[in-house]
Amino acid sequence: MVAMAALDVRHRGMRPARSARRAGSFGPRLPAPRRGGRDSSMAPRRAEGDRSQPPAGPPPTQGEAEDDDYVPPAVSIDSAGAGKSFISPRWLTELGRLWGGASDVPVVEAVPDDVKDLLGGALFQALYRWMLTSGPIYLLPTGPISSFLIVSEPAAAKHILRSSDNARRNVYGKGLVAEVSKFLFGDGFAVADGQLWTARRKAVAPSFHKRYLETMVDRVFVPSAVRLNDKLKREADNEVDIESCFSQLTLDIIGKAVFNYDFDSLTADSPVIQAVYTALKETEQRATDLLPYWKLPFASLFDERQRKAEDAVRVIRKTTEELIDRCKAIVEEEDAAGSGSGSAEDYVDEQDPSILRFLIQARDEVSSTQLRDDLLSMLVAGHETTASVLTWTIYLLLQNPECLRVAREEVDSILGQRKVPQYSDLADMPYTLRCISESMRLYPHPPVLIRRALEDDRLPGGQFVPKGQDVIVSVYNIHHSPDVWEDPEAFRPERFALDRQAPNEQNTDFRYIPFSGGPRKCIGDQFALLEAHVALVVLLREMEVDLVPNQKIEMTTGATIHTKDGLFVTARRRGGEGAVLPTSKKSEVVQNAAPE
Secondary structure: OOOOOOOOOHHHOOOOOOOOOOOOOOOOOOOOOEEOOOOOOOOEHHHOOOOOOOEOOOOOOOOOHHHHOOOOOOOOOOOOOOOOOOOOOHHHHHHHHHOOOOOOOOEOOOOHHHHHHHHOOOHHHHHHHHHHHHOOEEEEEEEOOEEEEEEOOHHHHHHHHHOEOOOOOOOEEOOHHHHHHHHHHOOOOOOOOHHHHHHHHHHHHHHHOHHHHHHHHHHHHHHHHHHHHHHHHHOOOOOEEHHHHHHHHHHHHHHHHHHOOOOOOOOOOOHHHHHHHHHHHHHHHHHHOOOOHHHOOOHHHOOHHHHHHHHHHHHHHHHHHHHHHHHHHHHHHHHHOOOOOOOOOOOOOOOOOOHHHHHHHOOOOOOHHHHHHHHHHHHHHHHHHHHHHHHHHHHHHHHOHHHHHHHHHHHHHHHOOOOOOOHHHHOOOHHHHHHHHHHHHHOOOOOEEEEEEOOOEEOOOOOEEOOOOEEEEEHHHHHHOOOOEOOOOEEOHHHOOOOEOOOOOOOOOOOOOOOOOHHHOOOOHHHHHHHHHHHHHHHHHHEEEEEOOOEEEEEEEOOOEEEOOOOEEEEEEOOOOOOOOOOOOOOOEEEEOOOO
8 A cells, every 4th residue: 555655866975977888868658548449358468378377266366375474585605705894894895886897787878868757757758768778787876975775666666565574584674765764654554664664564454355345435435436426526627736635535535444534535635634745745845855854853853844744744643643533532432331242353343444443443452553553554544555556547537538438338237227236246347447557557556566685685687786876767668568468559448358356466476566465465456446446437337528629647756656736627427327428539749758
């Protein structure tokens, strides 16, 4: 659910380096995804001969046996040698790799267009161009003696992700991600490492059990999606930023699902809502600051931005702590009255089915601060990712009217005269789910995953990774690589067969990793998929949406890929039972991969 990868490298003092293999010309900007037909043969290129995918059904949650049993191979070379030397310290090794041509992978060189992407917060776009010219694994210098190792190859990504917080041999940690987001998440499981992460994930993971997810569909996801439709009806034929609407929707859902608290962001402003956005923006900015001045003690005393960030975090934490205290008091009163409901693994309180209630009812021995940090990880990071998924899914469907027609026909045929789905209906609507899956391939959230080597390692292709090396697993590159996918820029939901299990990292052998993979795979992947699936079904069933003409839609990144200036649409209610009101000619949208 969380992947705080708001990643730019300016604060590391980016400067061009001499290349072991020069990047040269980076080619044209990324085109908008092309329209796809109904060709069902569009499987991952390297997986074409693989027919061993699991049968249709929900993808596995966490803790797959394959990852549990994986032990990263030990490296026989000790890069430290006999010890540190004044004559040959480690930084000399880095100078040799970056400047002296001693690297065993290409070293890229930034040119003005790439710097523009870096400064604009769209690092993943420059990483893609470098992949096309330098190959799937290369070094990106971030200073005279520092660099990122960029990984755009499924086998190497699989090794790194399965070696992160691996109980048998832990090779990779969170690194930079934890540094820039600790002010907000504290020691929450999303950014924690080591034993703390293991303990907190073990405590939190059971709250996402099947009965809880079924309850969320009927009591939270569907009613919230209906409220979004109601808002769009009130704004009929007016220009509406659907990206903002989806952010409001998913924040309301997370509030109810995690805290049993209604932020009511679809209809009213709230200081908590603004605080969440301010804190998220600060996380992004910290990852893109030229100098990490926010590390200075008392920075908020002389910097207005830091003062606003502190105020925002204070509002969020105060609200969270009050909600925790309220829930604890209710549970204590029930226990005193002898009406407690126990703590079964599939426990759902009928009055309050929230994750907070589950964790308190489970009698987990944890401090209030730790519980607060864990819940903040879900609240702040969870809603933005699903909002981005919905934004790009509706954009892609509007750009591909044939796919939109097929999706709407599926929804109408399953729901019949009904306006909203039940949990049991969702399994009968695989095409709409594949639209979401394909959207997450083209626009993964997050587009990059960050790790730091905790010890010397060697990738499956033989590339050496020294201890302390920062690593970027470029999910975007893997999902767009022509060596991994046929026709990678096309939007083709049919590339994922409807009669098989929805795509995940296991059945695609890490060619598809929108939820990461390995021990640190997103803990709320099933929650997010169900939430997005329900919202899309409810929207398609009742509303007709068109893009506003002549928009210039530009991508930027924080924790996710989002638009620079919003995604504006006009919406109106569909006519009759399943009939669609006449639509105007589809809006033409100019999509630039980088800001002008």
